Amino acid sequence: METQIIEGQKGGSKKPHNPYEQPDNLLSTAxxxxxxxxxxxxxxxxxxxxxxxxxxxxxxxxxxxxxxxxxxxxxxxxxxxxxxxxxxxxxxxxxxxxxxxxxxxxxxxxxxxxxxxxxxxxxxxxxxxxxxxxxxxxxxxxxxxxxxxxxxxxxxxxxxxxxxxxxxxxxxxxxxxxxxxxxxxxxxxxxxxxxxxxxxxxxxxxxxxxxxxxxxxxxxxxxxxxxxxxxxxxxxxxxxxxxxCKLKGKVVQVPDNYDPVSRTYFGEWNGTFKMAYTNNPAWIAHYLMRDEIAGMGTRIESSMIDKWAIYQLGQYCDQMVSDGKGGKEPRFTCNEYIQSQRDAYAVLKDLVASFRGITFWGNDQIYLTSDMPQDEPDFIYHPSNVIGDIVYAGGSYKNRYTSCLVAYSNPDNHYCDDVETVWDNDLMRRYDVNVMKLTAIGCTSQSEAQRRGRWALLSNVKDGVVTFSVGLDGYIPLPARIIGIADPSRSGKENGGRIHEVNGRKITLDRPVDYDVGDRLVINLPDGTAQSRTIKSISKDKRTVTVTANYKVHPVAGAVWCIDSDNVAIQYYRVTSISAKENQQFTITAVQHDPEKFKYIDNGVRLEPKPITVTPSSTISAPKNIVISESSYVSQGLSVASLEVNWDKVDGAINYIAQWRKDKCTWINIGQTNGTSFTVNGIYSGVYDVRVRAVNAVETSSPWAYSEATAIKGKIGKPEKPVNFTASEDVIFGIDLSWSFPKGSGDTSYTEIQYSTNENEENALLLSNVPYPSYSHSQMGLSIGQVFFYRARLVDKIGNTSDWTDWVRGISNTNTNDLTDHIFNEIKETDAWNSLVDSIDNVVNNSIDNAKAIIENALANDIESKQRRIENSKLSAEIKETNAVLLSEKEATSIALKELHSKYGNVSSDLSELRQTTAEQNSATSKSIDSLTAKVGNVSSDLSQFKQVTTNQNSATAQAIQSINTKVGDVSTSISDVSKTVNNLDGKVSAQRSIKVKVDSKGQQYAAGMSIGVENTDKGMQSNVIFLQDRFSIMNTADGNPQTIFTTQGNQVIISNTVIGNGTITDAKIKDASITSAKISNVIQSDNFQDGKSGWQLSRNDGKLKAVDVDISGRLKATSGEMNNVVINENCQVRGKLTAEQIVGDIAKIIYFFTGSSITIEPEPFNRIISTPTVVVYANSGSVEQFSSYAIYNGNDFTSSDGKVIKKNSHLFVVGTKAPEYASSFGSSSWFFRLPANTTLQLKSRGYGQYPTAVNLFITKE
CATH class of the missing domain: 2.60.120.260 (Galactose-binding domain-like)
Incomplete structure (x- = not known):
């Protein structure tokens, strides 16, 4: 297999774009x-x-x-x-x-x-x-x-x-x-x-x-x-x-000898001014008083200002004092920027306060004065020129401040407010921390803020107040003036009086003085000022002193003098008020003044105040020889007894505390007095005790000293109770009480009144203590027919009370005429009634016209108006819109008005809409209006709505009105609906709504309406529901068959079936004079029912009828009961047994007649028969015959029924017997006698031998 080699390489790409931002090239050049x-x-x-x-x-x-x-x-x-x-x-x-x-x-x-x-x-x-x-x-x-x-x-x-x-x-x-x-x-x-x-x-x-x-x-x-x-x-x-910006202030008037830069005055001032800049507060105050634009110059003339006093104040303000930083500065400056309008006098008072001053109006002049040092008082007072006592009082500890936060304008902080803290260690140790806050107006200096704070602390802590009365001397001192008071009761020694004689610089006083050479003799001079001179020498009798220099005005005999010493100084006070009384008397009130405080305020140097009293010991003896005596005085022709108490003066005492009591009851406080006696007027007979203790200048009190218990005759008994105390029955929603005062009640303090729902004192409540001599009182806010029982008694000024009066019954008015009139008059004053009867026809049109007028009169405002109109010879159509934004110095207004008009000959149709808002400094209003109108000849209809809300700093109001109107010829119909609420800070509060329908037919008006409302009246919150109608009905259709439950027709009310829980019927008509079915839950009674005294009451529970007087002309059947004071005019048949304890009127009467006594038979207006049963006498003889008899004879002359005058002591009846020797016998007889009407008969009886001890006389009507 052949091997294949796989190879790769990096791929290629374009370079990415970096976003670009163009520099700003639109730059504001405004x-x-x-x-x-x-x-x-x-x-x-x-x-x-x-x-x-x-x-x-x-x-x-x-x-x-x-x-x-x-x-x-x-x-x-x-x-x-x-x-x-x-x-x-x-x-x-x-x-x-x-x-x-x-x-x-x-x-x-x-x-x-x-x-x-x-x-x-x-x-x-x-x-x-x-x-x-x-x-x-x-x-x-x-x-x-x-x-x-x-x-x-x-x-x-x-x-x-x-x-x-x-x-x-x-x-x-x-x-x-x-x-x-x-x-x-x-x-x-x-x-x-x-x-x-x-x-x-x-x-x-x-x-x-x-x-x-x-x-x-x-x-x-x-x-x-x-x-x-x-x-x-x-x-x-x-x-x-x-x-x-930082700049100097206004150029104002200053004295022409004044350099405001160096703050110096050259030579004497001749009273003329020049214009210059100054921040001296005295001359700024003068400017505010005289300037006609920014000040009070239009009201105050130059003659009303004492410019010489302001000159003195200006010099005091310009004096240089330490600034606390090694330099000097003026005592007072004013750097104030007034940026808003204020009350001129308020601004002046604030400005004057910047140099510790006050201002006041008097004697057609405006006065400015300042709290600044002065060598001697303006006038002096002593008990010899004072009426009554000199009364001292102290202030509250809450007002004795120990630290102060002073706000001032700091120039180093662009004149923003900074706070300077001032405190006093001595005051803080005594009164703890108590902070006050102060705004230093016009102050731009830290050290001046310190001085103002120190002045406030020291002035507030010296808060003693003195009050006394004087005669014509009260015309002399003015508010803020310094007076000296030489009061021996406080100083502990004699330090003043009146001058006896003046001989040059030798002044003979009216009493010896215990002072030294070098002290100062202060005298009130004839020019109304006081002046002191140093004593050069004192005579041996210590009554004549020689001073080192003459007084500026020669003193006169009778002038008040006092001695001011470093050991015992006179007291200094600043006058705060002078009030006139009757009989040319004045009351002066003054506050304590410390003349030594100014060195501490300006320089921080504290000086101890001079003593005003002899240093007292830590103990003080109790008063001795407390004597109680009785005196009397005549007030309003009556003799009033008084309790007089006197005691001996105690050395070192400046005040005494006394109490008294009667018959070992609670001690009654007399309070502090600087005299050695007191009097209690209007006392009652009893045994009185008094106790007194002395108080010295450091408020150390002695033990109580007691008088001997003393019996005082005083007023015997207790106060007489009020007379003719009555309660009303005719006052609507209330009961008036009235009474009279008995003779000798001049010492009454008040009349105490109690009330109850019955005559049971256990339920009695206090109604009021009515001060004497008021003799009436009203209890208001009661329901209709409200019954209360009242009693009253007098309380005298020392707490003795009279007996209570008998309870009297009062009831609030139930007379329907009075009640309906009163309620109707109150309803007429309500907003609910006014909204029902007032016309609202022009509210909408007036508001639209007013808006148009505002727009037409507006200048320099933003108004936009649009109008579309088309017309020919018969027709026209128009739409107009106006929008306006209006501004003035005092208000801003926005208006939107739209109007539509269409017309065809005498046929027209209109529509208007208005929206309006207004805002002022302290109020705002919004308004909305809609109006529709259609008219064809003399037939018209319109509908309008008005809504408005108004609010200001004191009240708020909201209102809505709807109105519907039609008119055909001279017949018009209308429906109005008004709603309104008002809420004011002054207490006016209301909410109401009314609906009214009205038909006006050929000048005759027919109306129906309803108004509901709640408002705050002078009698409190009141709700009202008011109907205006000819007929008012309440129907029931529960079973499908409408039935009338409640109906009014005219001024009558028809009610088919009702249950009344509690009601009063003042005048009633009941159909067919019968009530077929009635249920009474408890009792039914007359509105004047008072058990046993007035009215009647029928109780459901026991079937009992209570009535003061019942007149029954028909048959009366009763099985039991009591009858008191009953007269039966015609025949009365008693088939059962009659038991009588006494039969009054001699119709049948039995008298038990003791032999040897006498009785009187009072006259009656009818003839009577007097008879006796058989009277028997006995005789038993021995060797001598015996005789016995019994006789009745008259004790006064009278005329018999046959017209015969029977003399006094004539025998009317005699029976007797005679027994022979050693025999016995008896005799008997009865008596029958006719006594004429209206005849008084006095009968006497006597017997001899053996006769009855008593016989029965039967007296019956003939």
Whole structure:
């Protein structure tokens, strides 16, 4: 076999293609131009390129080289005569478009502002590249045109353009289109000529990014500082950079002797001003008050400003203090850029706060003052010129801050806010960490931020408050003034009073002083100020002191004085408020002021405050000689008893805590007092105890000291209860209570009222404690016919209570007339009712007319209108479309209106559609309207729909209205459907819907409607369902046979069958005066039923009828029961046994008559017969005969039935017997006597021998 060799070799191939990318050759040449208004009014100096920053980068370096390409800038300082900026020879208003131009979708805009000279259109090309099949990226060409239409004429091409080249980043191009003269306006169209790309390999989309309305005019903008910057837009990728600059501020009025650069004042100021730049906050505040454009100059005249006080404030602000870095800086500066409009007074207050100041209005003048050092107080107070007590109070620990975060503008960080932390170690050790935050307005210095923080910490920690009343002295101090208080109860020694006599520099005081030479005597001078002088010498009696120098005004006798010593200083307070009271009195409130804090604030040097009290010991003695006594005073003509308590003063005590109690009950706190007595008015009789303890300046308390138990007469008993306490029956949905106060109730604190569903006090609930002297109360929100029982009692000011009144019954009104009137009046106020009765006829037409008026009055806005119309002598047809985009300073509006009109003689058909949106600063509205109308002569029909939603920062409203109307001659019909919801932050909430049908026939209207709604009224949330109709029926067709269940006809209601769970019938008519079948679940009763007092009640459970008064004219059958106070006028037959404990009226009466006694028979209006059964007397004799007798005689004169006058002590009946010696006998007789009507008879009896001890008298009607 022959061997075959198989051989191979490498195959060949072509060299692969490397894709090529053409360099970008479409580079944006757009210029970014900005004209910035820096300030209203002229500013100081000029700008340099190094002080202009683009996105926080300087425009130029210190060596003058620019950091940006194509830079051009100009500056104007805002003078009256400044030149226009050459880079801005026009005024333009640039508006965003962001519209992608396609072959079938050109960009079209109309311009109606005839003042325009040109329109500048900015085209935007995001990317322009073509990808070949071999992977190469090359440029391409895209053609476009810009067309112009004048006054609605045909479009003419004014520019043929193309993008020819390649770019992978955004490319922009501007075209200025000059506008020829026009009468109505112009329309500009940008069209794409090159077909749209349909492949991802060709990217050539472009659009209109914005357009500018241009007016050629060289404006100077006098009195406005300007900065013009022109940059190459390619460096910012089409975005607008942030432009900032560092410059001096406005030129304002400053004193003519003031150098604002060196911050020095030369000589005395004569009150005149000059214009200069300053950042002194005092003079900036003066500018804001006087400037008529940016400030309050139109309201505040120069005479209303104390410029001399501002001059002093300005000097304080300019004083140089340490900057903490080895240098010096002004104490306060204000470098603030006000960029938005705010309330002028609010801006002024914020600005004044930058130099620790406040501002207020008073005496027809605006005051500015600052918290700064002063050598002595403006006025001094002492108990001798204070009415009542000086009351001290402390602030909350929560407000005693220990560290502060101060936000200020840091110039090293482009004036962005930085935070400077300030803390105080001593305060942190005492109060722990408590941080406050503070914004330092106008502050650009770190060390000034430190000073502001230290001031805030020290001022807040000194939060003691003092309150006291004064007389006419209250006119003198103003808010923010410093006052001195010399209070011996707090200082622990006498340190003030009134001057007795003045002799040059020798001042005789009204009391001895325990002070030394070198201390300071402070006096209130006649000019309303206080001034101190150093004491040179003190007389032996320590009442006359000599000072080293005369006072600026000669002091007068009676003026208040005090002594300020380094050992015991007077207290300093800053006035915060002064309020007028009656009788020419004023209440002054002031907050603690530390005059030593300023050295620490400015220089960090902490000085210990001077002591204001003698150093107290760690213990203090209890008060002694606590005496209780009783006094009285007259109030409203009545004597009121008072408890008077006094005790001895304790050395070192500044306050006392006192309590009292009556009859060993709970201690009642009087609270702290700096006096040694207290009074309790309106006390009651009892045994009283008092205990008191003393408190010194370091709040050390003594043990309790007790008085002896003392019996005080006081007011005897307890308070009288209210009189004439009544409850109403005629108040709708409520019950009114009223009462009167008894005499001597002037010490009443309140009237306590309880209520219950019955007269059982176990179920009683507190209704209210009505403060005295109110004498009425209302319980509202009750159901109709709601019954409650009420009682009341008085409680006096020390807790004593009167007895309760009797329960009184009240019921809410059940009168149907009152109820229906009240409910109808409430319904008339609801949105548900108003939507049912209000007319909506013109809502649609008014809205369309309003939209047309907006379009017609619009200037310099984008409005596009299209109209097609054809007509001949009889027929016409028209379609009109208007699309408007409207802008003003305050709102933006978009309107789309479409109208169709067709007419043939007197036959017409119309259709209108309106869509409208409006947006303002704080509100937005969207509206949709459709209207259809058809008319033939005097026959017409229309249908309209109105929808609108409105929202602002406080409320939201949505509304939908549909209306259908027809009219034939003088007869019209309509159906309306209205829905509306309202939701306001102020509490107005409602949702309602109404449907109404109406027929108007020859001037007579017939209507039916229904409205449902829920709304928040002044009485709470209320839901309503309202029907407007002549007849209302509810039908049932369950068995196929319609039946009426409930019907109203006119003002009557017809119910075929019903179950009433609980109801009130005030006036009822029952057919045929009969009820054929009724089921009562529990009880039926009158609305005024009160058991045993009023009304009636019939119970189902036990069949019991309760009634106050029953009138039965027919037969009454009863098997058992009770009858009280019954009168039987006619014959009464008792067939059974009659048992009577007493028969009143002497119709039949038995009297048991004891011998030797007397009885009185009261008169009756009828004749009576008095009789006795047989009366027997006995006689037994021995050797002597015996006699026995019994007699009845009258004890008064009276006239018998036959007209005979029977005198007093005349015998009316006598029976007797006589027994011979050693014998016995008896005698007997009975008595019968007629007593006339209306006669009083007094009977007496006596006996002799053996006679009956008593007899029975029978008295019966004759």
């Amino acid at each position: 210029k970014l131009k900005m004209l910035i208004a820096l300030s209203e009014g002229e500013i100081e100096g000029s700008l340099t390129a190094q002080n202009i920053f683009i996105d926080k980068t300087p425009l130029a370096n210190p060596d003058g080289t620019y950091n940006f390409k194509g830079v051009h800038w100009e500056f104007r300082n805002g003078s009256q005569t400044q030149d226009y900026i050459q880079g801005m020879p026009e005024v333009s208003n640039e508006l965003k478009a962001n519209f992608a131009v396609k072959t079938d979708m050109p960009w079209v805009r109309s311009f109606s502002n005839l003042e325009l000279d040109a329109v500048r259109i900015k085209l935007n090309l995001p990317s322009h590249v073509s990808y070949r099949d071999n992977g190469d990226m090359v440029g391409t060409t895209t053609h476009y045109t810009i067309d112009l239409s004048v006054d609605g004429s045909a479009f003419e091409t004014v520019l043929n353009g193309k993008f020819d080249g390649k770019t992978t980043s955004a490319y922009q191009r501007d075209h200025r289109i000059d506008l020829p003269n026009a009468i109505q306006g112009w329309t500009i169209r940008v069209r794409r000529i090159t077909p749209d790309s349909k492949s991802s390999k060709l990217v050539n989309a472009f659009g209109v990014s914005s357009y500018a309305e241009v007016i050629d005019n060289k404006l100077r903008y006098p009195n406005t500082a300007l900065l013009y910057v022109e940059l190459d837009a390619s460096e910012f990728n089409g975005s607008v950079p942030l432009v900032t």
